Amino acid sequence: MIFRYFLIIGLLTIGLNSFSQCTNLITDDCLKQFGEFVYDGNSSVSEMKEGDTAELFKTFFVGQTYRVVVCKSDNLPSVRIRVISSNGSVLFDNKDKNFEHVWDFAVKGTQKLIISIEVMKKDGDEKRELESGCVAILFGIDKDK
Amino acid sequence: MKRLLQLCTIALILIAFVFTSCTMGGQKGTGSAEMVSDSDMVVDEKLMDDFTKSKLIFYSLPSPLETAMLIKRAGVSYNEDILNPVDNVSRYTTNKQMAINLGIYSADLSYTSLFDQTQSSIKYMSNAKKMADGLGIMEAINEDAIKRLEENMNNRDVVMDIISESFMNSNEYLNENDRPALAVMVLVGGWVEGLYLATTLTNGSMDSNQRLVEKIIYQKLSLYTVLNLLESYREENPEIHDIYSKINELKVIFDQVKIVNTSNVEAETDTEQRITTIKANSETFMSKDVFDKLCQKVNEIRSGFIS
Numbered sequence: 001m002i003f004r005y006f007l008i009i010g011l012l013t014i015g016l017n018s019f020s021q022c023t024n025l026i027t028d029d030c031l032k033q034f035g036e037f038v039y040d041g042n043s044s045v046s047e048m049k050e051g052d053t054a055e056l057f058k059t060f061f062v063g064q065t066y067r068v069v070v071c072k073s074d075n076l077p078s079v080r081i082r083v084i085s086s087n088g089s090v091l092f093d094n095k096d097k098n099f100e101h102v103w104d105f106a107v108k109g110t111q112k113l114i115i116s117i118e119v120m121k122k123d124g125d126e127k128r129e130l131e132s133g134c135v136a137i138l139f140g141i142d143k144d145k
Numbered sequence: 146m147k148r149l150l151q152l153c154t155i156a157l158i159l160i161a162f163v164f165t166s167c168t169m170g171g172q173k174g175t176g177s178a179e180m181v182s183d184s185d186m187v188v189d190e191k192l193m194d195d196f197t198k199s200k201l202i203f204y205s206l207p208s209p210l211e212t213a214m215l216i217k218r219a220g221v222s223y224n225e226d227i228l229n230p231v232d233n234v235s236r237y238t239t240n241k242q243m244a245i246n247l248g249i250y251s252a253d254l255s256y257t258s259l260f261d262q263t264q265s266s267i268k269y270m271s272n273a274k275k276m277a278d279g280l281g282i283m284e285a286i287n288e289d290a291i292k293r294l295e296e297n298m299n300n301r302d303v304v305m306d307i308i309s310e311s312f313m314n315s316n317e318y319l320n321e322n323d324r325p326a327l328a329v330m331v332l333v334g335g336w337v338e339g340l341y342l343a344t345t346l347t348n349g350s351m352d353s354n355q356r357l358v359e360k361i362i363y364q365k366l367s368l369y370t371v372l373n374l375l376e377s378y379r380e381e382n383p384e385i386h387d388i389y390s391k392i393n394e395l396k397v398i399f400d401q402v403k404i405v406n407t408s409n410v411e412a413e414t415d416t417e418q419r420i421t422t423i424k425a426n427s428e429t430f431m432s433k434d435v436f437d438k439l440c441q442k443v444n445e446i447r448s449g450f451i452s
Contacts, residue, residue: 020321022317023314023317023321026313026317027310031310038210038302038305038306038309039306039309039310039313040207040208040210040211040309041208041209041210041251041308041309041310041311041312041313042205042206042208042312042313042316043313043316043317044203044205045317046201046203048201052201053201054201054202054203055201055202055203056202056203056204056205057202057203057204057205057370057373058205058370059207059363059366059367059370060423061207061211061215061360061363062359063218064211064214064215065420083412083421083423085410086410087410089181089410090181091181091410091412091421091423092181092412092414092421097416097419100419102419103419103420103421104418104419104420104421105420105421105422105423106420106421106422106423107422107423108422108423108424108425109408109410109423109424109425109426109427110363110366110425110427111410111423111425112366113423137203139205141210141211141214143214143302143305
């Protein structure tokens with residue numbers, strides 16, 4: 001009986017550790033990417049699997065330079081990032097930039113834009129189980145102004 | 146003993162179920178420059194269709210730190226008298242009050258720190274911690290964060306890092322603990338305080354600081370994000386419903402503010418520097434009467450939040 005009790009506690013501990021793995025991704029990985037930019041404190045993070053897409057709506061203010069940082073669990077393939085205007089035009093696509101996950105945007109006119117992120121699919125057996133993990137999208141602001 | 150172990154096991158299973166069932170965050174070159182203009186492109190209907198089908202959507206508001214930076218870059222001076230008084234902290238006892246005022250004190254903390262008001266920053270950080278503790282998210286702003294803030298008060302970069310990480314921690318702890326409605330209240334509290342600081346710092350004049358007034362006008366774009374965030378929890382949470390109603394009153398006024406795009410959005414990418422410049426022109430219009438009503442309504446909503 002006591003053995004079963006400690007077994008359950010052990011399983012629960014594993015569960016609780018994985019439950020905060022997305023936040024750990026931010027603190028352990030994403031924040032290092034900001035360099036001379038200051039992280040703004042907002043966080044958009046979720047568990048995603050290969051092929052999943054998410055959109056983020058954000059107002060970009062004139063005069064600011066933003067750093068967009070997308071980070072992901074190691075087991076996931078690259079994440080495609082597209083910046084899209086309100087009428088659907090693609091202004092930036094990291095597919096053309098070797099799937100860079102860190103990119104800066106200098107804003108010369110205040111605009112609400114859509115950041116679309118898509119977890120790419122790994123090549124291989126179509127019947128295999130899709131990988132899943134955490135994906136976070138964060139913003140930094142140029143502080144040297 | 147056996148019965149005690151059984152009870153403990155059931156309790157732990159229930160805790161595990163609550164924790165594991167939660168979801169986080171979302172609701173559902175060569176050096177040559179490349180130019181992209183939205184006038185050059187046919188709207189990608191498939192892409193837009195994909196957006197509407199997508200399940201996971203994030204809404205991002207200007208954070209308290211970004212708002213404080215926008216205010217400072219508009220060239221205003223520091224005025225401590227307009228902040229939520231430090232002593233008010235003892236008034237906040239309900240989860241709703243503590244969540245909203247965690248956002249408000251985070252905005253005030255960002256403002257004080259950007260103007261290098263070291264002693265005030267420590268007080269506002271302590272108040273933010275009290276709100277986080279009251280909400281049961283003690284680890285979001287721990288003693289170590291306060292200590293690091295005190296030790297680095299003369300290093301603004303480190304201070305900004307501590308503030309942004311504390312704000313992120315607070316929201317993530319609330320989301321992870323299946324309390325996303327409270328996380329939304331933190332965000333909305335911070336946004337309203339930023340708007341209150343900006344409107345108050347105009348001293349009722351549209352002409353004294355046009356850059357600041359422009360920043361206020363463009364908060365119309367963020368207003369819809371606030372409403373979208375609140376909308377997600379409005380039906381199930383009466384406190385969110387109440388906040389939604391108040392923000393909707395603000396929308397009625399913002400609806401009279403005009404923002405008109407006068408050019409296409411253009412993007413120029415410098416691959417070597419890894420930077421894309423986004424250009425767009427727009428014209429804005431807000432009458433003095435609407436401006437006065439806006440300032441008054443923001444003041445009214447914020448007074449309700451801090452009382």
